[in-house]
Amino acid sequence: MIVHREATAAIETLATDAWRTTLLERARAGLRPVTMYGRRDGERVLVTVVHQDGPRLVTSRTSIAPAHGYHELTSELPALHCFERELHEQLGVRIAGHPWLKPIRFEGLDQAAMGSYPFYKIDGKEVHEVAVGPIHAGVIEPGSFRFMCFGEHVLHLEIHLGYQHRGVEHRLLEREPRSLAPWIETVAGDTSVAHGWAYAAAIECLVGHAIDPELELARAVALELERVGMHLSSLAGLSADLGFLPGASTYGRLRTTAINTAMQLCGSRFGRGAVRPGGSGMRLDPELTRLALDNIALLRRDGAIIDECFLSARSVRHRLASVGVLSPDMTEQLGAVGTIARSAGIPIDARLSAHGLYEHHPIQRCTEPGGDCWARARLRIAEITASLGWLERVLAEPHAWKPERAQLPSLPPGQLTIAVVEGWRGEVVHCLETGSDGRLVHYKIQDPSLRNWMGLAVAVRGNDISDFPICNKSFDLSYCGNDL
C-alpha cells in the first residue's frame, strides 16, 4: 500500500509545455504513470498526473483553459489514453490531435446517445459486425461489445461502457467525507475491501491519524480473503465457459468457503464493514482463529486437488493457451495493471513496492509469462496459493481483534492525498483533495478496470469470436468500477 500527501499550495503548477516535458522525462526515466485526472478550478481545469517512483508517488500539475486545451499525449505516452478520454468527457478539455476521444462512460447522457454512437467500421465484402449487450446472456453486469469480424476471425473489438454509470463521484462530494465507507464499498462491490482500505488510508493520512499495526493486519487479512474469494470466482466462471465442469463446481464451492470465512470475521461475505476510517470491523478470538484456520486448511487441501486436475487437463490447456494474448510490450504501453500485467510477466504489485505491512509480513511475488488466457488462469491459481499461505502464517500468531471505530477530526484545508491499494484485480487508486475551507473538493476513484479494458480489446484481435467469452472471463474486469 502506498499513501502520499502534500499541501496543494506546495504543488507547482507548471506551464503546460513544461508539464509535458516533465511527463516525457519521467517516462524516459522509467517512472510508471499511476493516474491522471482533472478538476475544475474556476474557469480552468487543474490536471494532476501521478507517477510511481519506487515506493514513492510523485505528482505534477498544470492548469489548462478547457476551450484552448493542449496537444494530446497519448501518441507518445499511450498509457494515458483512458485518462485523456476521461478528461475530455468529464471536463470538456480540448485535447488536440487525440486519436480517439470516445467517452469512457457517457456521463450525463441517456441510452439513446449511446445507441447512436458511431462505432469504428471496417469495409469489405465479407466483413461483418456482431453487437453484444448491454444485457448479456448470464447474470452479470451490463456492457456492450461491437466486434468487426472476417468470418469467425475478430479484426477489432470496440468496447462500449457506461451502462453502469450511477454518479458515484458526484455522490461522494454530497456526503460527510469521513462517513463515505458504505458508498466506497459499492464502487465495485466485488472489491469492497480494497476500495474501503484505500479510502480509509487516505482519510487517516489527511487527518494525521496513525493506525495500530494490528488493525492494519486485520485489514490485510480481509484484503487477502477478498483476493482468494474473487480469484476462485474467476476460475469457476472460466471453467464454466470452458465446459470444464469439475472446475466450475469445485472452484465455486471453494469460493463459498472463502467468503464465508470473511463473513465469520466481519459479518459480510464481501468484506463490507471490514474497514472503516480509523477503525475496522474485523473480529478474531481463539475460537474464530481455529475456524478460519480450518477453512484455510480445507481451501489449501481441496484447492490443490482441483488445481492439479485443472492444470494437467489437456482440454483446458488447449482451450486457453495462446488465446487472448496481450504481449508484455503492449501491456506496458497500455498501462495495464494488476493481474493482467503480472500474467504478462510485469511485476506491478502495490503490496510489494511499498514500505509497511507487507514488509513485515511478506507475501510471495507472483508473475507468469505468456500474457494469454492460460497465463491469467495460472496466475490466479498462484496468487490464491500465495494468499492462503500468507493467511495461514499470519493467523498462526495469536491475535485478538474486535470491531473498533475512532472519532476522527475534520479534514485539514488545502491537502492532496493519494492512496494505492493492491486489490484482487490490481491497484485501486483514490485521490482526495480538500479546499481552503477543509471541504472535500475532489474525490477521484480509479478501479484497475479503467486501464485494463483496452487490454481486452487488443487481446481478442486475431482470435476467433467464439474465444471472446473465455478472454473476457480471463480478464474478469469490473463494469461499474469503470462507469462509476
Place this chain on the structure above:
Amino acid sequence: MKMFKSLRVRISQGMQVIADVRNAKPVGFRGLPRIAAGECAEDCSACVAACPTGAIRLAPLSIDLGRCTFCGDCVLACPESRIELTTEPRMGAASREDLVVTAGADEYTRLRANAGFAKLFRRSLKLRQVSAGGCNGCELELNATANVNFDLQRFGIEWVASPRHADALVVSGPLTRTMKDAVRLAWDAMPEPRFVVAVGACAISGGLYEGASGVERGFLDEVIPALYVPGCPPHPLTFVNAVLDLLGVSTQKDRFT
C-alpha cells in the same frame, strides 16, 4: 491418470448442498434486524444519524429493509442497545410496507404465498436477471444461488439467458439512466404472465444511490415488483427463501406434491 485426478476432485467435493435451505442460519451474517421493545432515550436520534440510507424512523423506532444496507452502524450507535442484527436470512416481502421492521414484533411478518403465482410457477419458474447499476455484489450472490451449495435448480427454478423464456425479471442496481431502454426492452420481450423481482437495497429504493445523478427509476415506479429481496447484497439464502415463500413451497419435499 486424468480419470484418477477427476475422481480425486469428485471425492474431495463430497456433497456440498445445503440440505435445508429453509432453516439455514449463516454464521456471522448480518441479517434481519430485531428491535427490542421499550422506549428510546429522550431526544436521541443517534441511529438515524448513523444510517447511510435513511432507513430508520423514530417514534416508534422502525427499520425499512428496503433501504437498509445491513452495515450495522445503527447497532453501534444506539446507546440503549435496542437494535440487533440477527443471522436470520429470511427477509423477503411481497409489498413495500411489509419490509418495515418495528419494535416488539416477536416475529417478522413472513412473506405470504401468492396463490396465483403458486398455481402458475410452483413447479417451474424461469428467471432473467438484469443488472442496471448493480455493483456486482447482487450479481455475484444471484449467481451463487445456482452453485452446488444453494442449488436453486432443485426447486425447478432456473436462470435463463433470454427474456423470452423468462417468467420473472430480476432487477438489481438502482436503475441507471443508461440502462433505462434496455430494461424496458427486456420486460417488453417477456411473455405474460410475468413479474418483477427487485433485489437489493439499490433496486428496491435506490438505496445508497437514491437521487444520484446517473439514476432514473421510472421503470420500477411504473411496474411494481411482486417480490422484494432485501440486502446489500442479499445473501443467496435470502433470495432462495423469498422465491420459495412467494410460491408457497415450504420444504423441498413439498415441491413435488
